[in-house]
Amino acid sequence: MNYIVVVIFLLLAAITLVSGVMVVTVKNIIHSALWLIASFIGVAALYLLMEAEFLAVVQILVYAGAVSILVLFAIMLTRHVTGEGTRMLYERWWVALLVALVLFGAVIVPTIWNQGANWDAAATAAQSSITAFGEDAAPGTAVASTINIGESFMREYLLPFEIASLLLLMALIGAIVIAFEEPTSRRRVLTLAEEHALKQRGIVEPRDAEGAVMPTIEAEQAL
Amino acid sequence: MVETFQQTFGAPLWLAVVLASGLKVTLILVGGSLGMMFLTWYERRAIAYMQDRRGPNRVGPQGLLQPIAEAIKTMTKEDTTPLEADRIVHFLAPVVMLAATVLTFAIIPWGNLFPSDLSVGVLFFVAVGGLHTLGMLMAGWGSNNKFALLGGMRGVAQMVSYEIPQVMAVIPIVLMTGTMSMQRIVEAQSGFGGLAWNVFTPVGLFAFVLFFIASLAEGERTPFDIPEADSEIVAGYMTEYTGMKFAVFYLANYMTNLAICFITTSIFLGGGNGPGVNELGGFLGGFLSLIYFFIKALFLFFIMVLIRATVPRLRVDQLMGFAWKFLLPLVLVNILSSALWVSITRWDQQAQIFTTWFGAPGTADAPNFIRLGVAVAVTVAINLGALVMVMGLNNRASQEHMRATDEELALGL
Numbered sequence: 001m002n003y004i005v006v007v008i009f010l011l012l013a014a015i016t017l018v019s020g021v022m023v024v025t026v027k028n029i030i031h032s033a034l035w036l037i038a039s040f041i042g043v044a045a046l047y048l049l050m051e052a053e054f055l056a057v058v059q060i061l062v063y064a065g066a067v068s069i070l071v072l073f074a075i076m077l078t079r080h081v082t083g084e085g086t087r088m089l090y091e092r093w094w095v096a097l098l099v100a101l102v103l104f105g106a107v108i109v110p111t112i113w114n115q116g117a118n119w120d121a122a123a124t125a126a127q128s129s130i131t132a133f134g135e136d137a138a139p140g141t142a143v144a145s146t147i148n149i150g151e152s153f154m155r156e157y158l159l160p161f162e163i164a165s166l167l168l169l170m171a172l173i174g175a176i177v178i179a180f181e182e183p184t185s186r187r188r189v190l191t192l193a194e195e196h197a198l199k200q201r202g203i204v205e206p207r208d209a210e211g212a213v214m215p216t217i218e219a220e221q222a223l
Numbered sequence: 224m225v226e227t228f229q230q231t232f233g234a235p236l237w238l239a240v241v242l243a244s245g246l247k248v249t250l251i252l253v254g255g256s257l258g259m260m261f262l263t264w265y266e267r268r269a270i271a272y273m274q275d276r277r278g279p280n281r282v283g284p285q286g287l288l289q290p291i292a293e294a295i296k297t298m299t300k301e302d303t304t305p306l307e308a309d310r311i312v313h314f315l316a317p318v319v320m321l322a323a324t325v326l327t328f329a330i331i332p333w334g335n336l337f338p339s340d341l342s343v344g345v346l347f348f349v350a351v352g353g354l355h356t357l358g359m360l361m362a363g364w365g366s367n368n369k370f371a372l373l374g375g376m377r378g379v380a381q382m383v384s385y386e387i388p389q390v391m392a393v394i395p396i397v398l399m400t401g402t403m404s405m406q407r408i409v410e411a412q413s414g415f416g417g418l419a420w421n422v423f424t425p426v427g428l429f430a431f432v433l434f435f436i437a438s439l440a441e442g443e444r445t446p447f448d449i450p451e452a453d454s455e456i457v458a459g460y461m462t463e464y465t466g467m468k469f470a471v472f473y474l475a476n477y478m479t480n481l482a483i484c485f486i487t488t489s490i491f492l493g494g495g496n497g498p499g500v501n502e503l504g505g506f507l508g509g510f511l512s513l514i515y516f517f518i519k520a521l522f523l524f525f526i527m528v529l530i531r532a533t534v535p536r537l538r539v540d541q542l543m544g545f546a547w548k549f550l551l552p553l554v555l556v557n558i559l560s561s562a563l564w565v566s567i568t569r570w571d572q573q574a575q576i577f578t579t580w581f582g583a584p585g586t587a588d589a590p591n592f593i594r595l596g597v598a599v600a601v602t603v604a605i606n607l608g609a610l611v612m613v614m615g616l617n618n619r620a621s622q623e624h625m626r627a628t629d630e631e632l633a634l635g636l
Contacts, residue, residue, distance in 0.1 A: 004237065030364060034312070037357060057346045061390075065353030066383065072360055073379055076372070146343060146403065 009049060016042030033072050040064040054146045247338045251328045259477040260290035265521075266528050273532040300466035305367055308463065312365030317464070317471035320358030324475045324482065326351045331485045332405050334495030334513035344405035345397065348486055349390050352441060355479065356382040359460050362472075366463035374459025377449050377539060384543060385440035385447075388550040392434035395426050395561030396490055405486075409494035417500050420493035425602045426561040431491040433554050435523070438483040440546070443476060445531035449542055480527065484520040492519045548617055556609035560602040567598040 019038035026032045040063040047056035153161045264279065264287060271278025279286035304313055330344040341347050356379050363375015397403055399421065400411040412419050421427035440447035451459035461472050488494060495512025503511055537545065568591075569584050570577050578584075581594045 030309075031312075034361070053341060053343045054346070057343045057350045061346065061350035061353060065350055065356065065386070069353075069356055069360065069379055069383060072364075073376070076360075076364060076376065 005049070009046070012042055012045045012049065016046065029075055030072065033068060033075060036071070037064050037068045040068060054149060251338060252325065254333075255325065255328055255478050255481065256474065258481050259474055260294070262477050262481060262524060263290050263293075263473075265524070266531075269525065269528045270532050273529070294470065297470040298467055302466040302468060305463050307367045309365040309367065312361050313463070314468075316358045316362035316365055316460075317468045317475070318358075319361060320355055320475040321471050321478075323351055323354035323358065324478045326354075327482045327486075328478070330405050331482065332409050332489050332494055332516075333485075334516040335500075335509045336513070337406050340404055340406045343403045345393050345403045345408070345490065346390070348482070349386060349393075352479070352482070353382065353386055355441075355475070358475070362460040362464070366460070368463050370456045370458075371460050371462045373456050374451060374462070377456075378443070378451075378460060380539075381440055381447065381449055381542060384546040385437045385550075388433060388546060388554045389437035389441060391551075391554040391558065392430045392437060393490060394558050395430045395564075396421055398558070398561045398565055399424070399426070405489055409489050409496065412493040413496045413501060417493070417496040417498050420491065420496065422491045422493075424564065425599055425606060426557060426564050427491060429553070429557050429606045430561070431487070433550055433557065434491070435487055435526075437546075437550060438487065439527065439530070440542075442480045442483050444480065444527050446534045446537055447542060448536060449539060480524065481520075484523040484527070485516075487523055488516060488519040492523075544617075548620075549613060552613050553606075553609055557606060560605040563605070564598045564602050567601065568594050 016039050019035045019042060022035040023032045023039060026035060040059065044056045044059040044064065047053075047059055267289075268278040268280075268286065279289040282288040282292045304310055327348050329339050330341050330347055331338070359378040359382070360375050363372045363378070366372070396408060400408050402408060402411075408421075412421060422431045439445075443449075443451060451461060456462075461469060464472060493515075495509075495516040497512070497515040500508045500512045500515065502508075566574065567577060567581070571584050577594075581597055582591055584591055584594060
């Protein structure tokens, strides 16, 4: 049995769990977002330990690199939500605990139910398959490669894949509709040369976006 | 390398692995930092000549020791932290940034030498390079300074936008070579006497230009150095950093640029492949490949310097518009044309009709020039058409906006 792998696994699991706990216990909301990233990276490292390289890299690319960055970004754009002084626990905390436990159970129970019989076989396979560095893993425990994942997207899981893409497309279009702004509703900022040319033509005095007359450079200098 | 340690010194497996990894990591770290030092000197000298100045030329021969003098200077400076700053986040930001940068060096093939061959190497580069953003955000927020925060926000918006064209620009190469491992991508470009570089195909050329532009934004090079625009927001997210921490940011930035040059060289310019590498083989061939690799990477860095000396900085809205309205559609079209390229040059069983039209697909020894020619014509037509169309659309939109504003101004609204 390769003890190094076990030690590394325990370390990574501890890092992931501790940062996960920190996410919900830390008072400062930015700190908790940063702990969330640490937890994501821990999960990616666990994937890497299982030789699922593609999954690990995608975990970092999507979760640590994009999702959590957007979370941080959104927090920073909204002012005064540092969360210092807010209460963390309310009277009905046990309901939340119950819901969390039920959800966790919904994931773990079927797995044990279905795969419990294979437990010993899997353990022995894992022990025998931990090979020296540079050798290929035993065929029985091969992890899905990038090609396998791509093929299963295009073959057996085509419908879920298409539905997910459609959902994302809808979200994209919705975001554009919300953020859309008539192109002429906000005026472009004039360059100094353009402002000068307009004044030379005697057409108009420069105005700001609300339409108020802005002081000209000469007037500012006179003050 | 592991075997060498085991056989020559009789070390047990775990010790051999630890020694080999330690050696590789040390080499990468030392090589990266030395490369960064050289790059700072090179950039300043080159840009000085472009601007009719001399640049640093006093410390050592031709000023080559200038970076060392500067390293000593930054190390002896006082390291301050703002009183109101978040001390831990402020301290960790440069660490995160440097870590993300150094990790990308793990998959760079130095000529024919590979530190590690990850099966998803290309994706790894983009993913870990994206963690760079995190350091920026931490620095911006942890400094408790409005300029730093502004710089951090700008940086994040820029990185998140440009990551998308950067990843998608590599997809054509992954389609053409059928792998994401850096080693195999480099090997796939060794045909035609070491000149089968991806950049010589129309799809590859297009992808190269798009990838390089997106990478410039990822590495905060000049037309896109908005996060640290010194004439607008002091020094962006680095405003509150002094001494060695500032130097670490600097180191991370230049190492990112170095990594970008290396990766672009490996993916598009054939890595260490060139005339004579395969013929020589062995140690000499490896040495020659290393030289080719460095020449190509330095040439790319020279282009970066040239751009810095000539192109003014973009405005924030222009930056976003460029990524989403210009780069992204072109990158998507390029994926389409690369799929056509692969099908025309290689498909045999999948579509018999290609074989009846153009003959059997070529091999490494006897390339099928009819198929190649048709593929070149089709992809060039598609890519050029897309380029003209996207440019026309962008031009029309901006001109319409200008005209509308002018009318409005003329009416005095």
